[in-house]
Amino acid sequence: MKELGKINSLLINRFTANGAYLALHEGGEVLLPKGYLKGDEKEGEEIEVFVYTDSEDRPVAVTNRPTALLNEFGLMEAKEITKFGAFVDWGLPKDLFVPKAEMGKTMEKGGKYLVRVCLDYKTDRLIGVSKYEDFLITDTQGFEVGQEVEALVFDITDLGYKLLIEGNFEGLMYKNETFKDLKIGDIIRAFVKKRRDDGKLDMQLTPLGREKYEEGAEKILEVLKVRKFLPLHDKSSPESIKEILGMSKKHFKQSIGQLYKAKKIAIKSDGIELT
Structure with missing residues (x-):
């Protein structure tokens, strides 16, 4: 089925108590369950849906868009781990199955993993593959340094x-x-x-060519861009510095010293500010 795993625009053929049956491009129909209908749709109307298989492996259409389509990557949370593989949340009622043989590393419940949506040609089902390296493009000549x-x-x-x-x-x-x-x-x-x-x-994270500072100094600069002024100085308590910046007093003093020498900050009696 060419529509499987993709966003498709399909025509409504007919309505039943279960929902609307949509015409597939190469013949046949797929059900859009009643819960996905607004109630004002008409026969012959075109509707945009995602097609996958339900818990009984029957093709079904939904108006939800999953985290990733066929042949795309998505970051997905592992919801259930079994001896055969893992079920990951990809934004649809039925979780996506990642077979154990297709795991890049052992998955743990609650963990988030980069997963590729693939078609298992043996079963004609959509599966997840976390061996992401197999699908990455290694020709990076199209990128420029500094891009x-x-x-x-x-x-x-x-x-x-x-x-x-x-x-x-x-x-x-x-x-x-x-x-x-x-x-x-x-x-x-x-x-x-x-x-x-x-x-x-x-x-x-920073553009090439910009003057670089030690990690703590960069963090102080970023905070000052937002807050404009910090009520911290070399006499501030270690607790105050850790609470606001998450760094030790020694690290703080080294960082503001570097920024002061570079004329990036002014040191006042009650704190520091950008120059």
Whole structure:
């Protein structure tokens, strides 16, 4: 069925007590259950739906849009783990099944994973695959160093943040070069720092060419851009500094010293502000 896993515009053939039957492009019909109808639809009207299979493996149409369509990636939460695989939430009433053989790493309930929606040609069902590396594009010649892109944070390792860039490429942002905490699921704007030989991209949050500061100094700058003034100085208590900035007093003093020398901040008797 060519409509499976895609958003389709289908014509309403007829209505029954169960809902509306929609005409498939190559013949046959698919049911749009009654719960998805507004009540003012008419026969012959075109309606936009997503087609997948229900819990009994029957084709069914819904007006919901899932987290990802066929051959797309999506970040999905594992809802149930079995010995055969995992069921992940992709925004539809029936969870998407990720077979154990298609897992990149062992999934845990409640964890969020990058999953590719694929068609199992043996069963003609949609499945999830978390072996994401198999589908990434490794030719990154189309990217320029310094280029700004949209990226999804899909994993966090000891080394840094793994990013899905423009839905098809993998990037890495090193923790020791990132001045703010990121979470899995964050969508960010990032800049290409380097194209690597393995087809991945090294990324950073700040535009290339901008003067870089130590991580704590970057964090203080970001907070000051929002708050304009911070009631902190070298006589402030360690508790106050930790509560507002989440850093030690020693780290704070080193950071404001760097910013003061660079003439980025002014140090007042009652706090600091941007120059």
